[in-house]
Amino acid sequence: MVEYVYLIMTDDGPKKAGIIIIGNEILSGKVVDANSSFLAKELRAIGVNLMRISVIPDDAGTIGKEILEFSETYDYVFTSGGVGPTHDDVTMEGIASGFHVGIVRHPELVRHLMNYCGGRTNAAVMKMAEVPEGAEIIDIGNAGFPLVSFRNVFIFPGIPQYLVKKFSAIKERFRCSPFYLRRLYLDAKESDIAEILNTVVAENRDVAFGSYPIIDNPGYKVVVTAESRSRERVDLSVEDLIKRLPKEMIVRVEKNDNQ
Template identity: 50%
Template sequence: MFSPARASARLVASPNPDDAPSASAQPLSWIIASPSRGRLHSSIVESPGAMPKTAGIILVGNEILSGKIADANAAYLCRELRALGVDVRRIAVIPDEIELIAREVAAFSRDHDVVFTSGGVGPTHDDVTIEGVARAMDVKVVRHPLLVSILERHFRDRLNDSHLKMAAMPEGAELVGGETVRFPTILMRNVYILPGVPEIFRQKFEAIRERFRDQPIHLSNVFVAIGEGTLADYLNGLLADFPLLLLGSYPEFSNPEYKVKVTLESRDRSYLEGALAEFLRRLPADALVRVT
């Protein structure tokens, strides 16, 4: 339920020479469309006015699907986009296969305001994300002269054809976010092509994050000392009176301090404050641990 702002950026300095994850696995797509832990008691409903922005994330890499590498980029990006008011609607994890990348990118680009890919953009044989995105958009892969010049300055007499693979981009793509990072990000229509290495992924996203700022989501956390079975009636009653609230319930089985963390979220701060006050009023006095 959310989306990104537009801007353009100029380019600076040198690249990451070793941005090349991947191995070998089976053709498989893993889709996440719901929380992995806890329960959400209502779907988010946008506040009056413009529809919130939506995002999709595509993780490319056989190494993720084979369990060799644990992805860190999706969780980071979900948190960052959430803070900006962008609604991540779907995450896919797919192997290093051009046709499958093209299929997922085409679908995600059609269904979301903005798409992020992670991985498959280095100098090795299995880095095929650029080709996949180009095929999804039905354009050729071209070599950008500005990227070539950055690579030449960085590698000097060590520059080879494998390095030059990192100067490739889909025809018609833009280079953005080059002011504060070594290598700019390729933007093809609404698809941002990012590396798989977490440190570099984060640096690149930080350079473009303000493009995606939308109406923020306000959050309150309530920690309670009663179990979900008892708590359910309070949550259902609260939603009956505050139907636009996004309400989450997350049990904690090993924490001696509380049994459930309840999250209340809304784009309307006053609406959230009203719901929180009513929830606290209804809870038994000895049930409340703390509010953050």
């Protein structure tokens, strides 16, 4: 059974991911989370399907339960936050309790912390060397402190500058086949195009369409997106849509083959 799960996870198809943002400061409105939108954009650009984002408090029990569930559901899990030296940093403790493993002090992290503090460490600092048993250390070269992973969970710090640096250093390992995205900017109310769009959607089930009303823009009122991993299929479906829409509604069509 376990082997079967691993077979699914290592096949060549598109991968699914989940993001868990850990931090009372986000839930209490003190800090605006920038990490989930950064990761969402990056994952899309490398072809990974992001399925869910959770923002949860600094509570070890909640963290462990959530990470375990994500780990069992998605190919990759990216967490942000809760890895510093203070009392509210309980991500490692949460993972250990959620996966029923112990906490160990990782020698490589001890070495990094000793270097970082010039030898002057204390108990609070050494907490940052503690990881769930079985965690791995990903040395990311000149991007600073190593990154810790546990099974399919990649444990990022909450500070956006560090998260960006670390994710950028390792992102190529997650790359899948790309998405092809088309955007139609329309000078029409969403309610005026809904029936035409619904027909095209029904006839192109393998293309993902989205429709987004835009407020206060003088040039266009709706953006319709079409997306697929097949360039041919997305282009055919967009041609189909363009043919059915009144010409005067179409402001412009954008192609993006890099995302």
